Amino acid sequence: METATLRVEDLARAADVSVDTVRFYQKRRLLPPPVRRGRIAWYGDEHADRLARIRDLQQRGFSLAVIRRLLDGELDAADAAVAAAVATAAAGTDDPGDEGVPLTLDDVAAGAGVPAPLLGAVVQAGILVPRTVDGEERFAPSDVDLVRGGLALLEAGFPLSELLSLAGRHDAATHAIAEDAVRLFDEHVRAPLRAEDLGDDERAERLVAAFRTLLPTVTTLVAAHFRRVLLEVAQAHLEQVGEPTELAAARAEPGWGAA
Incomplete structure (x- = not known):
């Protein structure tokens, strides 16, 4: 050299x-x-x-493992394009040109109005997941809203230890389901596209388009299903243990019984 x-x-x-x-x-x-x-x-x-x-x-949100494969030429045009789309979504934006400035833990703490040591516990529990930028842990701007949501639960009276335990169990279950969802995408969307006689650019465009269509669709379906199940369980619990005044107030709410 x-x-x-x-x-x-x-x-x-x-x-x-x-x-x-x-x-x-x-x-x-x-x-x-x-x-x-x-x-x-x-x-x-x-x-x-x-x-x-x-x-x-x-x-732009790429993990170091994907970066190494990109730099070594191990990803073809289609997989590189979908990797970019995944990285953009993971960075908390749908605009490839606006990935947002990566935040430090202190930045997230200041933006959400919570002590940094509390966030450290959340990170250690695997609920708030940083990515490595220049060898240091950084967070997406959207993580500020995530932390604010968690803070609202704490302010409502949820004990931190039990909330972290619940979040950890939810995270483990969600990972297992997400792995199956990715496998389905790979087998029934990516593999057929790669088998078609397409140019590299067209294959990449169609693969990214499929990902960008399916991600919000699946996210909406999962969120709607979880909301419905949560309301069903809450209603059943309240029917069993609720005081008459609590039941009357709950039944007066729009959507009661329609979960």
Whole structure:
């Protein structure tokens, strides 16, 4: 590598990342190995360009695993396009050009008006999931609204420990269902499209269009079903244990008995 003239400190400074981040990316095989002259490792334009590309992809919501496959050319045009659509949706926006600025934990805490240590417990429980940007944990802007919703439950009287336990069980069950849903998409949407005699661009466009149509549809169906089941259980419980005044007030609500 003729342009390998930078030490790791110089490369990190030029890319505006830490030396630890550079080494972290090397460990994850996101960066090619440096040129070694004696005991010194030298980096060049290839590494600087790769760091810039990694930062761009991270800010668009790609995971490091997907970034590595993209950089190594392991994803074809169709899968790269749907990966971009998934990353955009995961970043909390439907606009590929407006991914939002990744937030630190303190940013989310300030935006939601909650103590950062409380959010730390939520992250540790796996309910609030960060993504890695420049080797550091960052959150989507939409996570602020998620935290505000959780805060409303706490203010209503839910104990934090029980709320976290409930959220953890819901998360585990949701992951299992989501894995089945992704498998169905792969088998019945992605695989047939890949088998058709289509150009790369058309296949990519149709795959992304299918994803963007199905994601909100499935999300709406799941939310509506959960709401109906929750209301059915709440109504049955109130019918059993509710006081007469509670039952009268509940029955006066629009939609009572129509869950």
